[in-house]
Amino acid sequence: AYDIGLHGVVYQVNKWDPKQFDWTKKLADADYVGPTCQYCHMRGGHHNVQRFGTVYTSMGMSMADRGAPIWKEKRGRWASVCDDCHSPRFARENLQALDEAVKDAGLKYRETFQVAADLVKDGV
Numbered sequence: 035a036y037d038i039g040l041h042g043v044v045y046q047v048n049k050w051d052p053k054q055f056d057w058t059k060k061l062a063d064a065d066y067v068g069p070t071c072q073y074c075h076m077r078g079g080h081h082n083v084q085r086f087g088t089v090y091t092s093m094g095m096s097m098a099d100r101g102a103p104i105w106k107e108k109r110g111r112w113a114s115v116c117d118d119c120h121s122p123r124f125a126r127e128n129l130q131a132l133d134e135a136v137k138d139a140g141l142k143y144r145e146t147f148q149v150a151a152d153l154v155k156d157g158v
Contacts, residue, residue, distance in 0.1 A: 036071060040068075041068050041069050044067060044068035045068055045069075045070060048067050048068070054066065054067040055067070055070075069119075073115075074112075074115050077115055109129060112125070112129060113125040113126060113129065116128070116129075
């Protein structure tokens with residue numbers, strides 16, 4: 035998702051330009067033209083990428099309970115990262131769109147596996 039989104043495209047186009055991405059600087063001191071994966075997911079020097087993830091890997095995308103208290107906590111952390119460069123409204127609206135995309139992806143994921151299971155039953 036990152037690679038095809040605006041941030042990822044900015045990174046891919048500019049990553050070899052030392053004026054845009056100076057890899058000799060510590061992340062905290064860098065002034066990049068766009069965020070890298072590390073900027074958002076390893077914020078504050080934390081190496082636990084899931085800390086700023088939207089879903090715990092062990093839960094699986096289709097099983098994430100967006101009503102759970104931990105989800106609200108994670109959402110608040112994510113919005114605080116987006117707020118570095120965007121308005122709080124922008125962050126909320128885009129995170130809501132992400133929720134919808136994750137929901138759709140989960141449905142498609144299950145549908146795909148059902149098609150595969152049906153094919154196996156049919157001997158394909």
